[in-house]
Each structure stands twice: as C-alpha cells, then as structure tokens.
Amino acid sequence: MGTKLKQWLPGWHWSPGRRKSVARESVAEVDYGRLALQLATAERISEELPAVLQQLQPVLNSRLPHHPGSIQILLSHPNHGESILHHGQQSKPASSYIAALHRQLSSNRGSSSPPLRITDGAHQWQVIARELAHSEQQRFWLLFAFEGEIPALEQLNWRTCDLERCLQQGIEAWVQREEKVREALQAERAIYAAELHDSLAQILGYLRLKSARLHKQCQAEEYAALQAITEELASCTHCAYRQTRELITTARLTQQSESLSQGVINSIREFEQQSAIVFELDNRLQRNLLSPQQTLQALYIIRESLSNVVRHSHATHARVTLSLQGKLLQATIEDNGTGIDPQAARPDSFGLQIMRERAERIGGTLNITPRPAGGTSVCLQLDLDH
Amino acid sequence: MEILKRALKPAPAQPTESQLWQLLNSLNDVVIAIDDRHRILAVNQCWEKTTGFAVEASLEQCFTDFLHPEDLGNWQQVLEQLAEGGSQLIWFRLLHASGEIRWCEMRLQSMRDDSFYPLSATLCDITPQVRNEQVRTASHRSLQSLVDRLPAMLYRSRNNHSWTMEYVSSGCELLTGHSAESLLNQSHISLGSMIHPDDADNVWEQVQVALQNQDTFDLHYRLTKACGEEIRVRDKGRGLYSSSGMVLGVEGVILQCN
Known part of the structure; x- marks a missing residue:
C-alpha cells in the first residue's frame, strides 16, 4: 500500500460505483470522465443527454436493486413555462408527469427540499430533485424518480454521488462553453458593426x-x-x-438580444418612440429556435416592415405575431393603414425586393398581401429544418 | 308570536343543479373550476363566447393550454402567491379559437378551505378596455417623445422670481446643461438663478405686464449654462389662469438664439 491516507480518502469517497461494480454489478464499466466530456462538448445537449442517461440507468438499477427508479434530467425554462425531460428508459414519461414536475420545480426550490410527490393517473411517483447547473434561461435538474418506496437519502447520495458528479461536470462545462461562444459571437458582431459604421x-x-x-x-x-x-x-x-x-x-x-423575440421587443420599443401607432406583440415562441444568421435576417425583415408601417402606412395599429406551426416559424407584421399600391412604389423603394431576397437567403418565403380589413400583412415563413 | 311564525316558516328549497347551471350560464363572466393538474373541471357557457371553444370540448383540457405562452410564467407566480392563502387577481391573454388573443382578468381562489385544489375562478374579457388603454398610452407616448426631442425647453412654471418649474421638457438639458429633473419644484437650481442678473428684473417686469393684460410675452435674455457658458435665448409664453382670472402659472418655450 504505497498510497498515503490523505490521497486515498478522496478517491475512496468519489468512487463507490467503480469498486462496487466489480463485486456485484453485471453492467458494463462506465467511463464517467468520457461521459462528462461527451456532454461538455455536445453541439446539441438535448441529443446527447438521452444517450448518456441510457448508460447511467443500468448503473442506478444495479446500485439500488431494491428500489427500482429512473434517472432523469429536466431542463426547465421558468420564463417560458416549459420543461423538457430527458431519460434513459424505453417508455416515454406522460406529459402530465412532466407538467407536474415543471409546476413544482418552477418555484424557488432548493436541492435540500423534500421529495416531490407526483400523481400520474394510477401511478404515484416520489422524485428527488437536485439542481445541477443553471444559466440565464434554463435550469438543469437531476431527478431520481421512484414509483415505490424511496431509499434513504443518505444511501441514495452515497450510491449516486459519482453519477451526479459526472453529469454536473459535463453540464456545467457545457453551460460555460455556450456562454463563452455567445460572448465571442457578440464581440465579433460588435467589431463588424463598428467597422461597417466607421x-x-x-x-x-x-x-x-x-x-x-x-x-x-x-x-x-x-x-x-x-x-x-x-x-x-x-x-x-x-x-x-x-x-x-x-x-x-x-x-x-x-x-x-440573441433571440428573435428579444430583438423584436427592442425594435418595437424603438419604433414606438417615433409614432403614435399602437404596436402589439403576440409572441408565441417559447424558445430561441433560429440560428444567429436566421435571427439577423428575420430581424432585418421585421424591422424593415415596421419601418414601412411608421413611414408610409398611416396606420393606427400594428401587430407583430411570432408563432410556430410544426417546423414552420411564422412572423407576421400587420397594420391597419392605407395598404401598399405596387404601381405607386417610388424608384428607390428597393425595400420589398431586399426583404424577399433576405428571406430566400435563410430558406424562407415572404408574402406581402393586403389585409381584408384594410392595411398590409407581411408574412415571413421559415422552415426550421433548413 | 311573530318570532314563532318566522321560526315555523318553511326553509326555502335548495336550488336544483339545473337551476344553478341556469344561473351560471346566464352570467357574462366565465366561472371556472380547475383541478390539481390544471384541467378544467367545470365551466359555464360564457367560456364559449370568450374563447370560441365549445364547453364540452374544453372540459378535461388543461387550462394552461388556452393561455398565451408568454403569460405562463405569471400564472405560475400567481399560483405560488395563492398558496399563501386568500385570492389572487391576474391579467393574461387567452388564445381564441380564431387565433386572436383576448385579454382577461381572473379572480382565483381555492374552492375548499381544507385543500388547495380544486381552484375556482371568475374571468372576464377586458380586451376593449386594454385596447383603449393601449391607444391612450400610444398617444401619450407619442406626444411625450415629440416634446422631449424638440431642441427647445418647454416649461410650466410658477409665477415667482425663481420661476420654479412644475414641468420641464427634456430639451432643458440641451439648452441649459441641467437635467429636467434637477429643475423641478423646490430645487436649488432654478431658471431664475440662470438668468443673467442684468436681465432678471426686465424679464420679471415684462412677464408681469403680459400676465396683467392676459397677453403673450416674447423675450430675449441671457442664460448661464451649467458649464458656465453664457447663451442668448428667446422665451415665448403666456400665463395660465383660473376661470376667475387668477394667475396659476406661466407656460412657454425657450429656444437658443444663434
């Protein structure tokens, strides 16, 4: 035994799974470092998490043979009223189960709070939730869901601390990386904008x-x-x-504002100051679904439309609607003004043509039509699979 | 004897379920009950009028499915506040079957004393009021931004030697170097203190003559800016009077002269 006690203790504390797996687990050896790295470098974490959880589920089963449970990760978006549940099981949890989790975890809940009790039809779940990481827009919760009796918390902590640590390290690193990418992107855009301006x-x-x-x-x-x-x-x-x-x-x-929604909110605030038009925003997008390039072009089109409303429409009301129909994102800008007369367009009115070209560049289509009740409707449709 | 008669008077019959529904369906507000999974347990006919969805098709549906996604956060917050007891008032947008939105005001409470769920609520369509308010706000905002962008200082002051300001537009900062807020009411900075001492008496007298005659005034004088620079300005205004002719204040506009 050449290992000093001081060095040996931390290793002993953090590696129960590895030691026990030799003795009683028939599951394949899990490389936690590789799993953490897989999460940290994920391009889309929502695609990696189920794969990682599928590997961790048998570990949990073998560690707690008398308390069958499920390991899950909930991505909660408190501001959007939406949560996404990732799991490593064959059967998909019921949407009511996810909704109940969202409801209970949206409140300011600490990791030391008592287990959640969730009734889903005939099933009664007890869920132990621990916050793994959080960013401005989302919180990551690690969940251990048990349909029957739950293990003693100390026992659960002891048997799952390496799983939790692996997930926490991977997700925290992913969140930090995303933040750095976002900052770098913003810095780059700032440089280009300043260059263009000067x-x-x-x-x-x-x-x-x-x-x-x-x-x-x-x-x-x-x-x-x-x-x-x-x-x-x-x-x-x-x-x-x-x-x-x-x-x-x-x-x-x-x-x-990295999202289209925030960009539209800021644009409306700006145009509101230039006119007495009532601007209304009906934003039904729950998340940022567009790439930075799509966001930029879509925002350009919306701003151009709003600028036309202020400059030419003589409208009293304008409404911007952002919605999602399947994989089709739709942005509509309507006004109750005098409408567009294509014959009367000035020779320098390249605006509409440029808007169409920009829409095509990001795989979208643009329709400019008169509204039946008067005014104009500009509708941008974007295929999110493009 | 009277007491005895009253005591023997038969108790009024309990209304039947159909009578209760008749009562609820006659209301112009939505009355709704929601269970612990936020499903609609019961709702009156006004629901159809407000949302465009049939009552039968909406029962057992999750109430939050009818809410505008942006208002779900508020809904969660109100539920948390409601857990502390009492009732809560919330404004949100309902998604109408036509795709339009309806602004609603909801009063929400627990139906029973011994459990949080089910919840009962009344909900009324306040879309016309919200639209009117939006028009008023837009009109006020438009006027405010127009006034604030003008390269001039619009003011309403009291008729005293300091010309204490009751209202000053944002153009004040461009003209004097002082922010509009710093000139309001009993501030130590006043228009009077900025007017050149050699011009102050003349300004006072000319304004008093105009007020006396209920006429406008058009003055030229020197102002000292916050940075110490002296500028020439033109001040055009008039008095503000009560119906009895009492001077309530002075309103005008000050522009820098080239």
Missing part, C-alpha cells in the same frame, strides 16, 4: 448626398441623356446606404 456607412452617406446632388444638377435639358443613369445611381446609393444603416442596427440588436 468605414462603409460613412462613405455611402457621402456618396448618397453627392449622387442626389448630381442627379438634381442633371435635370437641365443639356444633360437629358444622363438623367436615367444619375437617377439609378442616386437611388441605388440611397438604397445601399439605408441597407448598411439597417444592418448596423440589426447587428447591434442581435448583440443585445
């Missing part, structure tokens, strides 16, 4: 003024042959300038 937008602003002046000066009869060119030049420069400004704003908004 270089391209300044030059385009100057060109816009000059090209408009040039076009005005070419109104004289002697320059009649140039008028078509100068008009196109002026309107294209104006359009490029506006697009650049809008991109800078959108980049800034997506820095402040």
Whole structure:
C-alpha cells in the first residue's frame, strides 16, 4: 500500500460505483470522465443527454436493486413555462408527469427540499430533485424518480454521488462553453458593426448626398441623356446606404438580444418612440429556435416592415405575431393603414425586393398581401429544418 | 308570536343543479373550476363566447393550454402567491379559437378551505378596455417623445422670481446643461438663478405686464449654462389662469438664439 491516507480518502469517497461494480454489478464499466466530456462538448445537449442517461440507468438499477427508479434530467425554462425531460428508459414519461414536475420545480426550490410527490393517473411517483447547473434561461435538474418506496437519502447520495458528479461536470462545462461562444459571437458582431459604421456607412452617406446632388444638377435639358443613369445611381446609393444603416442596427440588436423575440421587443420599443401607432406583440415562441444568421435576417425583415408601417402606412395599429406551426416559424407584421399600391412604389423603394431576397437567403418565403380589413400583412415563413 | 311564525316558516328549497347551471350560464363572466393538474373541471357557457371553444370540448383540457405562452410564467407566480392563502387577481391573454388573443382578468381562489385544489375562478374579457388603454398610452407616448426631442425647453412654471418649474421638457438639458429633473419644484437650481442678473428684473417686469393684460410675452435674455457658458435665448409664453382670472402659472418655450 504505497498510497498515503490523505490521497486515498478522496478517491475512496468519489468512487463507490467503480469498486462496487466489480463485486456485484453485471453492467458494463462506465467511463464517467468520457461521459462528462461527451456532454461538455455536445453541439446539441438535448441529443446527447438521452444517450448518456441510457448508460447511467443500468448503473442506478444495479446500485439500488431494491428500489427500482429512473434517472432523469429536466431542463426547465421558468420564463417560458416549459420543461423538457430527458431519460434513459424505453417508455416515454406522460406529459402530465412532466407538467407536474415543471409546476413544482418552477418555484424557488432548493436541492435540500423534500421529495416531490407526483400523481400520474394510477401511478404515484416520489422524485428527488437536485439542481445541477443553471444559466440565464434554463435550469438543469437531476431527478431520481421512484414509483415505490424511496431509499434513504443518505444511501441514495452515497450510491449516486459519482453519477451526479459526472453529469454536473459535463453540464456545467457545457453551460460555460455556450456562454463563452455567445460572448465571442457578440464581440465579433460588435467589431463588424463598428467597422461597417466607421468605414462603409460613412462613405455611402457621402456618396448618397453627392449622387442626389448630381442627379438634381442633371435635370437641365443639356444633360437629358444622363438623367436615367444619375437617377439609378442616386437611388441605388440611397438604397445601399439605408441597407448598411439597417444592418448596423440589426447587428447591434442581435448583440443585445440573441433571440428573435428579444430583438423584436427592442425594435418595437424603438419604433414606438417615433409614432403614435399602437404596436402589439403576440409572441408565441417559447424558445430561441433560429440560428444567429436566421435571427439577423428575420430581424432585418421585421424591422424593415415596421419601418414601412411608421413611414408610409398611416396606420393606427400594428401587430407583430411570432408563432410556430410544426417546423414552420411564422412572423407576421400587420397594420391597419392605407395598404401598399405596387404601381405607386417610388424608384428607390428597393425595400420589398431586399426583404424577399433576405428571406430566400435563410430558406424562407415572404408574402406581402393586403389585409381584408384594410392595411398590409407581411408574412415571413421559415422552415426550421433548413 | 311573530318570532314563532318566522321560526315555523318553511326553509326555502335548495336550488336544483339545473337551476344553478341556469344561473351560471346566464352570467357574462366565465366561472371556472380547475383541478390539481390544471384541467378544467367545470365551466359555464360564457367560456364559449370568450374563447370560441365549445364547453364540452374544453372540459378535461388543461387550462394552461388556452393561455398565451408568454403569460405562463405569471400564472405560475400567481399560483405560488395563492398558496399563501386568500385570492389572487391576474391579467393574461387567452388564445381564441380564431387565433386572436383576448385579454382577461381572473379572480382565483381555492374552492375548499381544507385543500388547495380544486381552484375556482371568475374571468372576464377586458380586451376593449386594454385596447383603449393601449391607444391612450400610444398617444401619450407619442406626444411625450415629440416634446422631449424638440431642441427647445418647454416649461410650466410658477409665477415667482425663481420661476420654479412644475414641468420641464427634456430639451432643458440641451439648452441649459441641467437635467429636467434637477429643475423641478423646490430645487436649488432654478431658471431664475440662470438668468443673467442684468436681465432678471426686465424679464420679471415684462412677464408681469403680459400676465396683467392676459397677453403673450416674447423675450430675449441671457442664460448661464451649467458649464458656465453664457447663451442668448428667446422665451415665448403666456400665463395660465383660473376661470376667475387668477394667475396659476406661466407656460412657454425657450429656444437658443444663434
């Protein structure tokens, strides 16, 4: 025995599963370090968790042979009224069981709280919940659910501490990594926005003024042959300038708010200050479902629509609806204004065309239609599988 | 004898279940009972009018399925508060069968004294009131932002030598370097203290003459900004009077002159 007691004790404390597995478990040896790493490096943790839990479930079964139970992880989104349950079993838990868990765990519950009692039809569950990690938007709960008698808490702690530690390490590392990725993305966007603002937008602003002046000066009869060119030049420069400004704003908004919902909220707040229009947001999206690129483009389209409402519609009400139908995300911007007359569009009104192009770029479709009750409806549909 | 008659008077018959339902269905508010899994146990006919969903189809359904997803957090919070006893009032959006939303006010309580569930609630459609409030808010917000963005200082002051301010627009900061809040009411900073001492008496006298004649005033004078810079301003305004002609205050706008 060359190991000193000081070194041996911590190892002994944290490795009951490994020692016992030799003596009485017939389950395959589980490499906790590898499982933790699998979670920490997961691209989508929701896809990795069931696989990890499937490997841990037999370990739990063998550790507590007299108390059959299930190891589960609940991702709770307190602000969205939604929870997702991951488990390693064949049968899927009932939705009412998940709803009851969500209800009970949404309150400020500590890890030392007594077991939860959940009735699901004829089944009675006792669930021991421990918070593993949390970020701004979600909390991760480790759950041990027992349909019959629960083991003594000390016994459970003793027999599952290595499982808990493995999951906690993996998930905490994943949460920290996600946070770092988010910060890096924001920093990168900030750099691009600042670059655009300081270089391209300044030059385009100057060109816009000059090209408009040039076009005005070419109104004289002697320059009649140039008028078509100068008009196109002026309107294209104006359009490029506006697009650049809008991109800078959108980049800034997506820095402040990584989700489409928050970006829309911020945009509505901004446009509210510029008009007496009543803006209404009907946001039925419970989570951020879009990639940063999709968020940026969708937000650009919504902002362009809102800007049109303020600038041209003469509306008193505008409504933005964000909803999900299956795998189709739909953003609708409606107003009760005068509507769009395609014949009356000004030559510099490239806005609608650009909105369509941006929608196509992220695999979406854009429909601009008159509303039956008057006004305009702009509908962006995005296939989330794109 | 009278007491005896009253005592012998037969007790009024208990209303039958159908009479109770007739009563509930005649109401213009939704009356609803919710069980421990938040399923609708019973609801009156007004539910159909409010949500567009038939009562029969809604029974046993989870009440929270009819709530706007953004309001689920509030619902949870109210339930937690309700656990402490009493009743709770909550505003939320119900999802109408047509896809539209309806604003509702709900009064929620436990039905029994000895258990938290089932819950009973009354719910009324307040969509028209909310819409009216939104229009009022938008109108006020629009006016407020217009006033606050103007490169001028709009004010309502009391008629004293300090010109103590009751209201100052945000343009105050651009003009004087002081925030609007720092000039309000009994603040140590006042418009009077910013007016150049050589102009102060003239300003006072001209305003008093205009007030006396219930006329407007149009003054030019010097102001000292917070940074010490001296600027020339134009102040155009008029008095604020009661119906008996008493001067209640002075309103006007101050602009910087080039």
